[in-house]
Amino acid sequence: MQKLYSTLIIDDEPLARERLEKLLLCFPETIHIIxxxxxxxxxxxxxxxxxxxxxxxDIEMPGLTGFQLIENLKIIPLIVFCTAHDEYALKAFETNSIDYLVKPLRVERLEKTIEKLKHFNTDNISQNILEVIKSLTEEKLETIMTSITVKKGDRLIFIKLKDVFYFEANNKYVTIFTNKDNYLSEKSLSQIESELPNYFVxxxxxxxxNINTVxxxxxxxxxxYIIKLGNNSKTNITSGRGYINQIKNWINV
Known part of the structure; x- marks a missing residue:
């Protein structure tokens, strides 16, 4: 008899949660969302x-990342990682221990995940996942992003992160603010956040x-909080109530 998996969806983006729920409802014989x-x-x-x-x-979330969450758990369930980027997609994710999906998720790819669950071997699953996380964390520490790329007409522009004061989400675009110019990125703010070094909050x-410009x-x-930046425009940004912990950790209060 096929196993029915009680399933929890974890993502900081409401639309991503809704989309994944809709896709998983296509597999009622395997997935039971709880x-x-x-x-x-x-x-x-x-x-x-x-x-x-x-x-x-989801791997990259504000506050506590997916990796940090797993390290905090006493009992680790089966995991399917979901992310907007493929930078973590090491060969380990293609084993039977876990799976790895790159957003936007598609039902055809999800079918392969469901099929993998049917033949899943749970031996040493917790230890295997922790070893993978350790290797991924070490891998990420080796590569620190120093610039962000945007398209402007037929050109690619490389913006040094040290010159960026802040990113602002506006409709489906994100505006990147520097003293020289402003640039539009087609990536979501969460996508950009997952790539940035830790001096961006x-x-x-x-x-x-960019906390170095505050x-x-x-x-x-x-x-x-009201955050006053040192750019030419002397921008003031009012923080959101849901981000108080990130700000307190940054300013050490």
């Missing part, structure tokens, strides 16, 4: 409470700031 989590901390609580057989896990659903941080009401 809940959703919007970040790593939320996911840890729900995994411990619900004990799912399987999780679909997401302070709002629509903003990521001149002043002032407390604001409702657990928010």
């Amino acid at each position: 809940g959703f989590a919007k970040n790593g901390s939320d996911a840890q609580q729900k995994i411990e409470a619900l004990n799912p057989d399987l999780i679909f896990l 997401r302070v709002h659903r629509g903003y990521i700031v 001149e002043e941080v002032q407390k604001y009401f409702n657990s928010r």
